[in-house]
Amino acid sequence: xxxxxxxxxxxxxxxxxxxxxxxxxxxxxxxxxxxxxxxxxxxxxxxxxxxxxxxxxxxxxxxxxxxxxxxxxxxxxxxxxxxxxxxxxxxxxxxxxxxxxxxxxxxxxxxxxxxxxxxxxxxxxxxxxxxxxxxxxxxxxxxxxxxxxxxxxxxxxxxxxxxxxxxxxxxxxxxxxxxxxxxxxxxxxxxxxxxxxxxxxxxxxxxxxxxxxxxxxxxxxxxxxxxxxxxxxxxxxxxxxxxxxxxxxxxxxxxxxxxxxxxxxxxxxxxxxxxxxxxxxxxxxxxxxxxx
Amino acid sequence: xxxxxxxxxxxxxxxxxxxxxxxxxxxxxxxxxxxxxxxxxxxxxxxxxxxxxxxxxxxxxxxxxxxxxxxxxxxxxxxxxxxxxxxxxxxxxxxxxxxxxxxxxxxxxxxxxxxxxxxxxxxxxxxxxxxxxxxxxxxxxxxxxxxxxxxxxxxxxxxxxxxxxxxxxxxxxxxxxxxxxxxxxxxxxxxxxxxxxxxxxxxxxxxxxxxxxxxxxxxxxxxxxxxxxxxxxxxxxxxxxxxxxxxxxxxxxxxxxxxxxxxxxxxxxxxxxxxxxxxxxxxxxxxxxxxxxxxxxxxxxxxxxxxxxxx
Numbered sequence: 001x002x003x004x005x006x007x008x009x010x011x012x013x014x015x016x017x018x019x020x021x022x023x024x025x026x027x028x029x030x031x032x033x034x035x036x037x038x039x040x041x042x043x044x045x046x047x048x049x050x051x052x053x054x055x056x057x058x059x060x061x062x063x064x065x066x067x068x069x070x071x072x073x074x075x076x077x078x079x080x081x082x083x084x085x086x087x088x089x090x091x092x093x094x095x096x097x098x099x100x101x102x103x104x105x106x107x108x109x110x111x112x113x114x115x116x117x118x119x120x121x122x123x124x125x126x127x128x129x130x131x132x133x134x135x136x137x138x139x140x141x142x143x144x145x146x147x148x149x150x151x152x153x154x155x156x157x158x159x160x161x162x163x164x165x166x167x168x169x170x171x172x173x174x175x176x177x178x179x180x181x182x183x184x185x186x187x188x189x190x191x192x193x194x195x196x197x198x199x200x201x202x203x204x205x206x207x208x209x210x211x212x213x214x215x216x217x218x219x220x221x222x223x224x225x226x227x228x229x230x231x232x233x234x235x236x237x238x239x240x241x242x243x244x245x246x247x248x249x250x251x252x253x254x255x256x257x258x259x260x261x262x263x264x265x266x267x268x269x270x271x272x273x274x275x276x277x278x279x280x281x282x283x284x285x286x287x288x289x290x291x292x
Numbered sequence: 293x294x295x296x297x298x299x300x301x302x303x304x305x306x307x308x309x310x311x312x313x314x315x316x317x318x319x320x321x322x323x324x325x326x327x328x329x330x331x332x333x334x335x336x337x338x339x340x341x342x343x344x345x346x347x348x349x350x351x352x353x354x355x356x357x358x359x360x361x362x363x364x365x366x367x368x369x370x371x372x373x374x375x376x377x378x379x380x381x382x383x384x385x386x387x388x389x390x391x392x393x394x395x396x397x398x399x400x401x402x403x404x405x406x407x408x409x410x411x412x413x414x415x416x417x418x419x420x421x422x423x424x425x426x427x428x429x430x431x432x433x434x435x436x437x438x439x440x441x442x443x444x445x446x447x448x449x450x451x452x453x454x455x456x457x458x459x460x461x462x463x464x465x466x467x468x469x470x471x472x473x474x475x476x477x478x479x480x481x482x483x484x485x486x487x488x489x490x491x492x493x494x495x496x497x498x499x500x501x502x503x504x505x506x507x508x509x510x511x512x513x514x515x516x517x518x519x520x521x522x523x524x525x526x527x528x529x530x531x532x533x534x535x536x537x538x539x540x541x542x543x544x545x546x547x548x549x550x551x552x553x554x555x556x557x558x559x560x561x562x563x564x565x566x567x568x569x570x571x572x573x574x575x576x577x578x579x580x581x582x583x584x585x586x587x588x589x590x591x592x593x594x595x596x597x598x599x600x601x602x603x
């Protein structure tokens with residue numbers, strides 16, 4: 001195409017060309033700003049923290065003396081929370097997605113309202129979920145500032161993302177598969193359970209893992225439901241807890257350079273966990289995903 | 293639908309009807325609807341959790357004083373509850389974030405949609421989206437320990453915590469938000485429009501700026517609105533890098549406090565329930581929720597519009 005274009009271009013060519021070039025340069029700059037920042041951030045964190053990523057950091061408890069401080073309980077709590085999140089969000093999220101895609105009548109106002117509601121929830125600031133947790137889980141239900149409350153509030157936070165991903169996966173399953181099953185006499189639930197869901201599983205799994213990996217990087221709501229900054233023991237479901245991002249926040253907000261280095265080391269651990277989850281999700285999609 | 297002459301004379305076809313009602317199917321539908329109700333309950337929960345205490349708050353403090361007062365000192369004596377400094381702080385950071393994410397996000401979208409070849413796109417798009425996957429607390433760390441010292445070395449005279457570094461880092465974080473929604477809208481623009489413009493002798497630059505961007509404008513605006521909503525609601529970057537000092541100033545070099553930072557800082561402590569300090573969390577939370585709600589609904593409408601036009 002470009003060869004043809006070159007031949008036709010006529011008058012006013014000089015000026016147009018200059019504008020075009022400046023514009024291309026601006027576009028490249030736009031891509032560059034994001035990518036260079038990403039690179040700088042990663043290099044900065046690694047330079048600051050890599051020498052502190054050691055067994056002490058991974059297994060020991062936090063301490064007032066930076067030389068002995070670790071993030072063991074925080075790392076464990078973040079892993080527990082990730083598992084709880086999968087257990088909570090996948091059934092509820094997929095259930096909602098199946099309802100909206102396979103059962104709901106689009107012409108009913110309440111089903112359309114439900115869709116808008118979910119889209120809006122996806123964009124509600126995470127700190128507002130923290131307030132919800134503070135009011136209902138911690139104080140209303142009297143659950144206290146415990147791991148379970150943190151996991152529940154993060155569940156509500158990522159649920160919309162899981163629903164949206166699961167709906168897309170379900171929508172990508174071609175209608176002919178459903179019609180084939182109906183033609184053989186399957187009921188609606190048999191169609192969903194034996195045909196649609198198995199076909200949509202790779203997409204649902206990828207979307208859910210990505211959503212969970214976003215959730216375990218969340219800090220703000222956990223601050224409100226009371227993740228503590230000093231927890232010297234391993235977490236239990238109904239006990240005090242902290243989480244890796246909260247530990248990072250706490251170490252960053254102290255002014256001593258030693259704690260900032262610890263924060264950088266903890267960031268390396270957090271990014272490694274997130275990168276592993278993301279790589280796993282992408283592998284799942286490439287290995288099992290299908291284009292219809 | 294079969295032609296009558298074929299069935300004529302034959303036995304009338306039996307009407308298709310389920311032999312018996314399948315109660316299991318109804319149960320399944322009920323369970324699925326319950327799942328869907330969880331998100332309705334979440335919204336109701338948010339509204340109740342925010343507005344009941346907020347209403348109590350406004351029984352003590354008048355709404356007018358709250359919205360027009362320029363002094364925010366809820367935790368000190370004499371306590372003063374004017375939210376304007378928090379709103380100005382929020383707007384100041386948001387402004388810097390938008391100055392970064394709107395031009396560069398849109399530029400990245402145009403590049404990915406109109407300029408990049410298939411292979412380049414396949415590498416650069418996920419790379420850019422990595423930015424959206426970095427936890428916000430990490431951006432806060434970066435703004436506080438790298439960007440602020442860098443700007444100070446450049447002689448910008450920043451305080452240790454300031455609106456500028458927080459806003460700029462937040463803007464970079466939002467580039468993928470703007471880029472991915474805008475790019476979706478641009479790829480929904482039919483090829484014919486581009487081909488038509490090329491056939492009339494347009495350059496790639498002209499096609500991008502005069503055909504594709506105007507045709508995708510509702511999606512692009514939606515991405516801007518969503519970015520504003522995200523910037524207003526972002527907590528960790530501002531908590532770490534912009535400070536917790538409710539200054540009534542637009543000077544980007546100064547420490548300020550945003551609505552989200554106030555909620556996070558106050559909600560962490562053990563503020564006694566039923567105290568007016570405790571209720572300020574909810575009053576500010578309700579203000580924040582209403583502001584982002586309006587923007588979210590607007591952006592959802594716009595996205596729906598571009599979907600309807602071209603799909």
